Amino acid sequence: MTTPEFTPGPLMELSGRYWETCTLHAGVKLDIFTMIGTDELASAAVAQKIGADKRAVEMLLNALAAMKLLQKSNDSYRNTLLSSSFLVKNSPRYVGHIIRHHHHLVESWAQLDAAIQTGQPVRTRVTFDDEDRRESFLLGMFNIAMAMAPVIVPLIDLSGRRHFLDLGGGPGTYAIQFCLKNPQLMATVYDLPTTRPFAEKTISQFGLTDRIEFKDIDYIESDIEGTYDVAWLSQILHGEGPEDCRKIINRAVSALESGGMILIHEFVLNNTMDGPLFPALFSLNMLLGTPSGQSYSEKQIMDMLSAAGVEELRRIYFESPNDSGIIAGIVKK
């Protein structure tokens, strides 16, 4: 006998939720929200603007309206507050790049069972992949970091610090935001050579070319040049297995002067590894895309830092939609 509240409804809903995901992705890929902008357009007008099938566009717009990403009245559609803030390209809070990056991951997520069986990735790393995917990835990182920086930057006192190392800094978003908050700070962003054009463009857009430099590195293979008094490692450890994480941390520690601060920003699992949800799912995302990457727990990160001789370890807590956290420590030599 089944109790009335115990139904398969939540499972059905969960199982089909990717239909909504794909509808959002199609809206962003076709740039429907930018096309509509501040107008109110009929489906035929949208179809004409994007050169697509009229009947299909009407179905898409109705589904987006059902998802509250468009508002329909008198057979015309306009953006909602959410879509006009985040899905229209000229909005400063546009997150379309990270949505496009998520779209590029869909194919690999559909093969999760195969990756579980072999323990091997089923996609090539976005950083080494084609230009379009790399752009969505790096500008997607920019989208996320721009949303997180206003929360994170005020929590970290860098008032006495002079040289900021942003290891695997991508487009340099955090280096930029820490430099804007701390006028005495200079920064070096280290990343792969393919990231250089994105980083240089972003740094220049913020008018910081005289304070932030970009240097090519493969941090698995090479040491870091120069000395720094603060090192920021944001969302890079999850791309590697524990052995390479230790290598990266040791390289960052070697580049710090005595008293230097090291900060690790990651999607942090709890110590039993079974939550929060986003870091637990993100670990699977790393299984799909890397040979040995994963999400780490606070204890695992602190143990790696301790093993590298970092002291005064502490967690910096803040509100984050993806349960990211920061672990900080001081290097004494």
Ligand SMILES: C[S@@+](CC[C@H](N)C(=O)[O-])C[C@H]1O[C@@H](n2cnc3c(N)ncnc32)[C@H](O)[C@@H]1O
């Ligand atoms: C997830 S992104 C994080 C970007 C940035 N730190 C942030 O939090 O927004 C990881 C970055 O590490 C870089 N990366 C990956 N493997 C690398 C390697 N072996 N050497 C240097 N950079 C690497 C990627 O190009 C990418 O920019």
